[in-house]
Amino acid sequence: xxxxxxxxxxxxxxxxxxxxxxxxxxxxxxxxxxxxxxxxxxxxxxxxxxxxxxxxxxxxxxxxxxxxxxxxxxxxxxxxxxxxxxxxxxxxxxxxxxxxxxxxxxxxxxxxxxxxxxxxxxxxxxxxxxxxxxxxxxxxxxxxxxxxxxxxxxxxxxxxxxxxxxxxxxxxxxxxxxxxxxxxxxxxxxxxxxxxxxxxxxxxxxxxxxxxxxxxxxxxxxxxxxxxxxxxxxxxxxxxxxxxxxxxxxxxxxxxxxxxxxxxxxxxxxxxxxxxxxxxxxxxxxxxxxxxxxxxxxxxxxxxxxxxxxxxxxxxxxxxxxxxxxxxxxxxxxxxxxxxxxxxxxxxxxxxxxxxxxxxxxxxxxxxxxxxxxxxxxxxxxxxxxxxxxxxxxxxxxxxxxxxxxxxxxxxxxxxxxxxxxxxxxxxxxxxxxxxxxxxxxxxxxxxxxxxxxxxxxxx
Amino acid sequence: xxxxxxxxxxxxxxxxxxxxxxxxxxxxxxxxxxxxxxxxxxxxxxxxxxxxxxxxxxxxxxxxxxxxxxxxxxxxxxxxxxxxxxxxxxxxxxxxxxxxxxxxxxxxxxxxxxxxxxxxxxxxxxxxxxxxxxxxxxxxxxxxxxxxxxxxxxxxxxxxxxxxxxxxxxxxxxxxxxxxxxxxxxxxxxxxxxxxxxxxxxxxxxxxxxxxxxxxxxxxxxxxxxxxxxxxxxxxxxxxxxxxxxxxxxxxxxxxxxxxxxxxxxxxxxxxxxxxxxxxxxxxxxxxxxxxxxxxxxxxxxxxxxxxxxxxxxxxxxxxxxxxxxxxxxxxxxxxxxxxxxxxxxxxxxxxxxxxxxxxxxxxxxxxxxxxxxxxxxxxxxxxxxxxxxxxxxxxxxxxxxxxxxxxxxxxxxxxxxxxxxxxxxxxxxxxxxxxxxxxxxxxxxxxxxxxxxxxxxxx
Numbered sequence: 001x002x003x004x005x006x007x008x009x010x011x012x013x014x015x016x017x018x019x020x021x022x023x024x025x026x027x028x029x030x031x032x033x034x035x036x037x038x039x040x041x042x043x044x045x046x047x048x049x050x051x052x053x054x055x056x057x058x059x060x061x062x063x064x065x066x067x068x069x070x071x072x073x074x075x076x077x078x079x080x081x082x083x084x085x086x087x088x089x090x091x092x093x094x095x096x097x098x099x100x101x102x103x104x105x106x107x108x109x110x111x112x113x114x115x116x117x118x119x120x121x122x123x124x125x126x127x128x129x130x131x132x133x134x135x136x137x138x139x140x141x142x143x144x145x146x147x148x149x150x151x152x153x154x155x156x157x158x159x160x161x162x163x164x165x166x167x168x169x170x171x172x173x174x175x176x177x178x179x180x181x182x183x184x185x186x187x188x189x190x191x192x193x194x195x196x197x198x199x200x201x202x203x204x205x206x207x208x209x210x211x212x213x214x215x216x217x218x219x220x221x222x223x224x225x226x227x228x229x230x231x232x233x234x235x236x237x238x239x240x241x242x243x244x245x246x247x248x249x250x251x252x253x254x255x256x257x258x259x260x261x262x263x264x265x266x267x268x269x270x271x272x273x274x275x276x277x278x279x280x281x282x283x284x285x286x287x288x289x290x291x292x293x294x295x296x297x298x299x300x301x302x303x304x305x306x307x308x309x310x311x312x313x314x315x316x317x318x319x320x321x322x323x324x325x326x327x328x329x330x331x332x333x334x335x336x337x338x339x340x341x342x343x344x345x346x347x348x349x350x351x352x353x354x355x356x357x358x359x360x361x362x363x364x365x366x367x368x369x370x371x372x373x374x375x376x377x378x379x380x381x382x383x384x385x386x387x388x389x390x391x392x393x394x395x396x397x398x399x400x401x402x403x404x405x406x407x408x409x410x411x412x413x414x415x416x417x418x419x420x421x422x423x424x425x426x427x428x429x430x431x432x433x434x435x436x437x438x439x440x441x442x443x444x445x446x447x448x449x450x451x452x453x454x455x456x457x458x459x460x
Numbered sequence: 461x462x463x464x465x466x467x468x469x470x471x472x473x474x475x476x477x478x479x480x481x482x483x484x485x486x487x488x489x490x491x492x493x494x495x496x497x498x499x500x501x502x503x504x505x506x507x508x509x510x511x512x513x514x515x516x517x518x519x520x521x522x523x524x525x526x527x528x529x530x531x532x533x534x535x536x537x538x539x540x541x542x543x544x545x546x547x548x549x550x551x552x553x554x555x556x557x558x559x560x561x562x563x564x565x566x567x568x569x570x571x572x573x574x575x576x577x578x579x580x581x582x583x584x585x586x587x588x589x590x591x592x593x594x595x596x597x598x599x600x601x602x603x604x605x606x607x608x609x610x611x612x613x614x615x616x617x618x619x620x621x622x623x624x625x626x627x628x629x630x631x632x633x634x635x636x637x638x639x640x641x642x643x644x645x646x647x648x649x650x651x652x653x654x655x656x657x658x659x660x661x662x663x664x665x666x667x668x669x670x671x672x673x674x675x676x677x678x679x680x681x682x683x684x685x686x687x688x689x690x691x692x693x694x695x696x697x698x699x700x701x702x703x704x705x706x707x708x709x710x711x712x713x714x715x716x717x718x719x720x721x722x723x724x725x726x727x728x729x730x731x732x733x734x735x736x737x738x739x740x741x742x743x744x745x746x747x748x749x750x751x752x753x754x755x756x757x758x759x760x761x762x763x764x765x766x767x768x769x770x771x772x773x774x775x776x777x778x779x780x781x782x783x784x785x786x787x788x789x790x791x792x793x794x795x796x797x798x799x800x801x802x803x804x805x806x807x808x809x810x811x812x813x814x815x816x817x818x819x820x821x822x823x824x825x826x827x828x829x830x831x832x833x834x835x836x837x838x839x840x841x842x843x844x845x846x847x848x849x850x851x852x853x854x855x856x857x858x859x860x861x862x863x864x865x866x867x868x869x870x871x872x873x874x875x876x877x878x879x880x881x882x883x884x885x886x887x888x889x890x891x892x893x894x895x896x897x898x899x900x901x902x903x904x905x906x907x908x909x910x911x912x913x914x915x916x917x918x919x920x
Contacts, residue, residue, distance in 0.1 A: 031778035093776055099676070161778045188682075202681065206779040215743025216559070219893040220766045221662065221864025222648075224794050225758035227739065228748040231767040231789075232702060239699020242692060279687065283675025286819030288688040298685035306680045307691040308782050313769035314790060316553060318491035318621045319666040319827045321792060321864075322768050322893055329691075330774060332781060334684050359746030367779045404681025404781070433782050434677040 001144055002456040008139040009448050016135045016448070017109075017118075017441075019049065023089075023127045024107040024120040030065055030090035030161045039065040039157045042089040042127075046155050049134050053141040055153065060173060062165035065090060065157030069173060072137070072151045080149040081381075081458050084179035084418060086408055087130035087186065088159035091122035092433045099435035109441070114192050114427075117438045124439035125432040129185035129425060130155060132444060136451035148459030152179055156408070159186075162206060162368030163407050170415045181381040182412045183454075185447065187424030190271065190398050192442065195389040195450070197382055198422040200264075200300060200401035201409060203335035203372035205345045206308075209234070209352060212326040212361040217313075220321040230327040231312040233357050238329055240355065241305050246290040248305045248333075250344075250351045258338035260301045264401075268296045271398065281429055300401025304334040334403065341369035370407035375419060381458075385423045388453035392446055423450070461604055462916040468599040469908050476598070476908070477569075477578075477901075479509065480591045483549075484567040484580040490525055490550035490621045499525040499617045502549040502587075506615050509594050513601040515613065520633060522625035525550060525617030529633060532597070532611045540609040541841075541918050544639035544878060546868055547590035547646065548619035551582035552893045559895035569901070574652050574887075577898040584899035585892040589645035589885060590615060592904060596911035608919030612639055616868070619646075622666060622828030623867050630875045641841040642872045643914075645907065647884030650731065650858050652902065655849040655910070657842055658882040660724075660760060660861035661869060663795035663832040665805045666768075669694070669812060672786040672821040677773075680781040690787040691772040693817050698789055700815065701765050706750040708765045708793075710804075710811045718798035720761045724861075728756045731858065741889055760861025764794040794863065801829035830867035835879060841918075845883045848913035852906055883910070 009016075028042035029035040040059075043066045047057040050070040057070035068089070074080055094104035102108050107120035118128065140147040154177065156166055170177060187198040211230040218227055243249050275287055275295035289298045298304075312327025314320035333344055349364045356362040375382065377399055389397040402422075412418045425447035431437045469476075488502035489495040500519075503526045507517040510530040517530035528549070534540055554564035562568050567580035578588065600607040614637065616626055630637060647658040671690040678687055703709050735747055735755035749758045758764075772787025774780035793804055809824045816822040835842065837859055849857040862882075872878040885907035891897045 031776065031780065033777065093774070093780060095774075095776065096677075160780075204681070204781070206781070208779075213744060216891065217556075217894045218742060219864060220764075220768060220792060221664075221794060221862070222759075222888060222892070223742070224764040224766050224792075224863060225749045225762055226735065226747055226755050227742070227744055228746065229766050231770050232698075232765075235695040235699035235767060235770070236702065237699070238692075239695035239697070242696065275686065282678060282683070282687070284673060284687055284819060286688065286817075287686055288817065288819070289685045295686050299683075302685055304680075304684040305692075306684050306689050306783055307695060307773065308680060308780060309773035309775050309784070310691050310695070310770055310787065311775040313767065314553070314555075315769050315771040316491065316555070317493065319668075319790060319792070320491065320553060320620075320768060320893070321664070321666070323766055324769070327770065330779060332680060332684075332779070334681060357746075357748065359744060359748070402681070403684060404679060428682060431676065432682070433679045433780065 002453065004143045005139045005452045006449055008143050009135065009452060013445065020128065020131045021107045023131060024122055025105055027105040028090050028157065029093050030158050031093055036065065039090055043068050043157055046089055050153060053137040054146050060169060062169055064165045067157065067169050068153065068155040069176060070153040072146055074148060074150040075144055075146045076148040076459050081180045082150040082152065084152045084154065084177060084182045085133055086182055086184050087155045088126045088157065089155050090157040090160050092160050094121045096435065101436055114440045114442055116441045118441065119436055119438045121437055123437050124426045124430045125437065126159065126186045128439035128444060129447065132185060132425065132447040133451045135448045136455065139452055140455060147455045149455060152177060164368065166408060167411055167415065170411055174416065177416055179418060182418045182420040184406060184409065184420055184422055185424050186406055187402050187422045188426040188428060189424065189443065190400055192427060192440065193393065195393045195397040196400045197385055197397050198402045198424065199375040199377050199399050201373050201406055202403055203339065203341055203370045203410065204332055204405040205335065205341050205348065205369045206332040206367040207345065207348060208328065208330050208365045208367065210326060210328040210363045211356065213359065214325050217325050218323040220323045223323055227323055228357060228359050229323050230360060231324055233360055234312065234327040234329060237352055237355050238307055238331065246288065248303065250347050252347060253303065256338040256340060257303065257336055260297060267399065278428065299403040301336055303336050303339060305331065307331050334405065335372050337372045337374050339372065341371050345369050368407065370405055371410050373409045373413065375422060379419055381421045384457040385421045385454055388450050388457050389423065391453050392450040462913065464603045465599045465912045466909055468603050469595065469912060473905065476595045480588060481567045483587045483591060484582055485565055487565040488550050488617065489553050490618050491553055496525065499550055503528050503617055506549050510613060513597040514606050520629060522629055524625045527617065527629050528613065528615040529636060530613040532606055534608060534610040535604055535606045536608045536919050541641065542610040542612065542639045544612045544614065544637060544642045545593055546642055546644050547615045548586045548617065549615050550617040550620050552620050554581045556895065561896055574900045574902055576901045578901065579896055579898045581897055583897050584886045584890045585897065586619065586646045588899040588904060589907065592645060592885065592907040593911045595908045596915065599912055600915060607915050609915060612637060624828065626868060627871055627875065630871055634876065637876055639878060642878045642880040644866060644869065644880055644882055645884050646866055647862050647882045648886040648888060649884065649903065650860055652887060652900065653853065654855070655853045655857040656860045657845055657857050658862045658884065659835040659837050659859050661833050661866055662863055663799065663801055663830045663870065664792055664865040665795065665801050665808065665829045666792040666827040667805065667808060668788060668790050668825045668827065670786060670788040670823045671816065673819065674785050677785050678783040680783045683783055687783055688817060688819050689783050690820060691784055693820055694772065694787045694789060697812055697815050698767055698791065706748065708763065710807050712807060713763065716798040716800060717763065717796055720757065727859065738888065759863040761796055763796050763799060765791065767791050794865065795832050797832045797834055799832065801831050805829045828867065830865055831870050833869045833873065835882060839879055841881045844917040845881045845914055848910050848917050849883065851913050852910040
């Protein structure tokens with residue numbers, strides 16, 4: 001049966017690709033209010049795809065963008081496991097648009113060093129990865145009348161903006177979401193030929209900081225020397241976030257960081273990560289960050305503070321002698337196991353309040369606060385995923401960490417008691433969140449087949 | 461004769477106002493390349509106005525915007541003095557547009573606490589102030605066939621972007637610009653009823669700083685902890701510009717600052733400046749700046765560093781988990797007598813270079829570097845201006861400093877050997893360089909009459 005399913009996937013590649021292109025053409029940017037209708041359209045698109053594979057699907061409204069919720073009873077016996085597939089149909093903003101080589105929502109296939117790749121916003125994060133399991137379901141449906149195990153699907157539309165309505169959805173649909181394990185494809189392979197399962201992800205606190213001073217912009221000649229300059233003050237505040245050793249200066253920031261298990265550190269060391277190549281690929285000549293740790297440890301096991309955006313005053317051409325009325329920044333912290341995101345958010349606020357100059361109006365908005373997660377490596381579902389990857393690639397997958405955050409993994413664990421298998425097919429150079437985001441078709445095709453194999457592995 | 465000229469000014473106010481509105485309606489923003497044609501139109505407008513008052517006028521091209529150059533031989537004897545009136549027809553960018561109560565280039569008269577005022581970009585800086593002497597020339601022309609002394613006029617179009625082509629113009633037209641003294645109206649009164657002559661102005665160095673790191677924007681989860689973040693680095697660099705005492709930390713920054721003459725310090729102290737009211741009017745509750753100096757000293761006699769703009773990464777709504785490829789800022793220094801702008805610019809560059817992180821690509825562009833200036837208070841032309849103001853207002857003018865820069869004053873002195881009389885009619889709350897810039901009609905009318913009187917004072 002699996003052979004027929006895999007053959008079907010191979011034989012219908014063009015149709016699957018056309019479906020993915022439809023999905024990618026919908027500019028479902030969750031952060032930008034004027035794309036709300038596009039988000040709804042992307043949700044409808046995914047629901048229709050699932051219905052075409054025999055699923056019962058509906059859109060669950062939230063205060064933000066809807067969640068696609070779908071079920072298939074499967075063709076397996078009563079003892080077959082029940083999987084919850086989670087993905088997201090929303091994408092990052094495409095800006096800066098002028099750096100794209102083709103329009104971000106007009107997907108194209110171009111040749112790269114690994115062969116053809118699809119280029120579009122969302123190509124890999126997460127529409128392309130979601131489409132792998134959507135197409136695996138489609139093939140099982142067409143060959144066998146459905147997947148060999150019971151499946152629930154939840155595809156949300158606010159992952160890129162902090163999943164702020166996901167908790168409410170999980171609580172409201174708790175009964176409909178009952179499953180044995182969650183499966184997510186939103187992570188990377190170790191390399192194009194080396195499959196990987198991610199067992200460790202950093203958490204995140206994301207904040208927006210605004211400093212206001214005068215009631216209007218001021219002339220820097222007439223007021224300079226007597227008037228509080230909020231940009232001066234903001235650079236002082238944020239410039240003091242790191243010490244000379246790259247460590248975050250918020251008091252107690254590292255207190256709860258759990259030490260990396262030596263076994264995991266050893267395995268990571270064996271991966272032979274080439275930091276110079278990793279950085280050189282994006283034009284960096286020097287490592288940065290916290291002193292005293294290996295590159296993989298800094299990426300997978302150490303917390304960070306990064307200013308993701310800053311603004312204030314005049315940004316146009318030429319000079320303008322102005323003292324701005326306000327300045328702002330977006331600041332995020334990547335967290336590791338042990339760190340409490342609520343405490344980090346509160347400590348950051350306190351750090352800023354203690355240093356803000358008198359007369360400045362400081363506001364700190366916390367967009368999201370999610371803990372880091374660890375997946376038990378001994379899980380039988382991890383073993384099934386590893387077997388599927390081994391069969392597809394002819395080699396064992398490696399267990400890796402990830403520097404990014406997938407907050408839903410923590411929510412699934414804490415709210416529904418579910419562990420998550422993270423089997424992803426992205427590559428480090430996929431430029432997610434950047435212009436010219438891409439997904440290798442080789443990864444897409446293997447990923448679709450690996451998901452079909454994974455379902456077969458779980459059949460009773 | 462003067463009485464007839466003043467009567468003529470009073471009788472033709474409406475026509476003069478209509479002319480000023482025409483001038484203000486031209487969006488001659490010198491910093492924005494798409495307004496180049498508007499700058500040329502404003503220059504043509506001013507030349508036509510002068511021709512209508514019997515001047516010979518032409519536009520002198522520069523690599524940037526043209527300079528209006530005009531002459532009138534005057535009706536006085538050979539011994540009458542020769543004045544060089546300088547002004548500028550360019551204006552600051554009007555952004556942020558959403559904060560204007562009426563369109564910036566659609567001048568309107570609205571009622572304020574001092575009676576009617578004209579609101580528009582350039583209302584006072586410098587189109588409104590230029591129009592005072594243009595209208596004084598017009599009245600003298602209509603009553604007496606011309607002004608009682610010889611007059612040269614130079615109106616440039618790049619004052620708001622650092623006058624970068626003015627030096628070349630002054631050298632090229634050196635012969636045509638020969639005069640006994642320069643006269644500029646681009647400064648403020650002490651208050652609506654207290655005329656003032658400015659004898660001290662700060663200089664300025666204006667720089668743009670850019671830090672580049674990776675060749676593209678990066679995902680802060682995948683790269684955070686290993687990749688140089690140029691916004692983090694820029695806030696550290698610029699956040700170290702000031703010490704806790706508000707002093708600029710560039711080594712040697714204060715070394716050459718000339719001490720304030722005690723006589724001037726005493727006179728300023730007698731002005732009874734109300735710092736709380738000055739700051740409170742713009743919504744500030746606390747003084748900022750360098751410790752150990754009075755407010756007027758900090759505004760008029762102490763150097764500053766202000767970040768006038770900053771940018772980098774994501775500035776839109778919501779979160780975006782990006783590490784930007786580059787970040788930048790505009791930074792200006794107000795300088796006082798004794799400080800060498802070239803040395804300050806070089807020291808700032810060295811300060812940044814010494815602190816920029818390894819692997820960052822730092823660039824520093826200097827837009828302008830002009831020294832502070834002092835006008836000799838004993839000049840007979842200052843005495844004539846004081847007499848004109850005394851006659852118009854019925855009280856002695858005060859001698860004040862100014863926090864802003866009028867770089868041309870230093871250029872006129874160093875290149876043409878001319879001192880400058882700074883007789884201005886703006887008020888501190890005119891919101892120059894800000895939304896809703898205004899000029900009190902009371903100031904405009906007195907200023908026009910005072911200029912007509914000043915010319916009569918100089919008649920032989």
